[in-house]
Amino acid sequence: MKLHKNFVVFWTIIYLVIAIVGRFTTSNKEIFPFFRWSLYSKTPNNLAFPFIMVTKVNDSILENPTNILELNSVHHLSLVDMNLNVKDFYKDVLNCKANNEAYKGDFFKILPDNSDFELFKKTLDMTKVDYKSTEEVLKILSVKNNTTINFER
């Protein structure tokens, strides 16, 4: 009976400790399935939204550049998963750029070989009431045949 009475307190402490340790020690910021429940906790002030426009899949050239989020039939990832992969790719690319290295991550596994795409970043200043007038779109890089990265200078 003592164990069952104390379980609620002990498990809450264990859960919180692992959730906080996971926040600071892992790339996912959590050790599954321990989560600190910080959903929608921060207020976005500036939006930096990376997105990818695909121009060629394998050997097929697309009629119009298409957002990778819409190519579910090619990559078979849900919208949210794909968006997170794009965000991670964007972060990795920035790190590579800072260190003057070529990108060698897993993102190229998502599309078939010989695919071409371009990475863009959309920014918005959301501290303004008229945020739409602050929109800017910047091209970050192009990828040819899923291997070569040409940084835009």
Next chain:
Amino acid sequence: MKDKIQSHFFWKHANGAFSLFDKPVEIIYSKIVSNIKYSYIFFLFLIFTQLSNKNYVLHESMLDPLWPMLLFKNISPVSIALFCQISLIVGFILLTRYYNNRFLKGFVFIIYFLYLAFLNSFGKINHGHHLALMILFCFMLMPGNKVANYKEKTILLFASAQFFLLFSYSLTGFWKLFWGIVEFFTKDVSLFSPLSFRNILIEQFQLTNPPLLGVWFLEHYYIGYIFYCAVVVIELFAVFAFFKSNLHKIWGVLLIGMHLGIHLVLNVNMYPAIMAIGLLLLMSPFQKSSTKRLY
């Protein structure tokens, strides 16, 4: 029951006015057993909603396997998905009959845990199923009928599951308030500005098409901000509702209303969370019935 927990440093707070343990142990226990039996049917439904999700199984391998999946990273996703789904369907069906079989409960918890780890090994960790996993964890620890004081122990574990559920919502409210205060001093827009609600909508709608209500609130964000503040209050004080049995159903309705609002405005679904709220709060075995039975 009241006597056994009266002096405990945690449970004594659930033993004041509107105590969780006012009703006889037998009545609370029988209601919990009924909830548990129903729950496995709900879990079965959750697994059925996943059967049509072909996104994951069409991959050759997991993109970013979580730690429980590292052992299985060389196995094809379709095999893992099929094994987990079939095991869970069989497990939950058997549990509706043998609801207190400890082997079955342990087996189902482990497979559900692995299945969630698998579903979250493709880039994004989705927290929708975490509360459902927590329920299975607490059910797994409930003792069999041959253990001493098994009814009291089952009641304590069910109440613990309620606490964990409400505590997770309070954490969500706490972090919103915490970062709200930090950002009030460090950024232009914080929780204390109506633009905070609008900015969350703008960010969310970069990814998904806004629903009709979302578009309306984007234009009328001052009205939406009032609801947003109400949500923070409901979340923040959720854990206090645990200690008063008469608040269980009220908070259950408020939290489900909140999820309904999130779905209609942001287009974000958390079906397993609604199931957890329904089972633990709306069907709370601790709340006294408001109508007297005439028999």
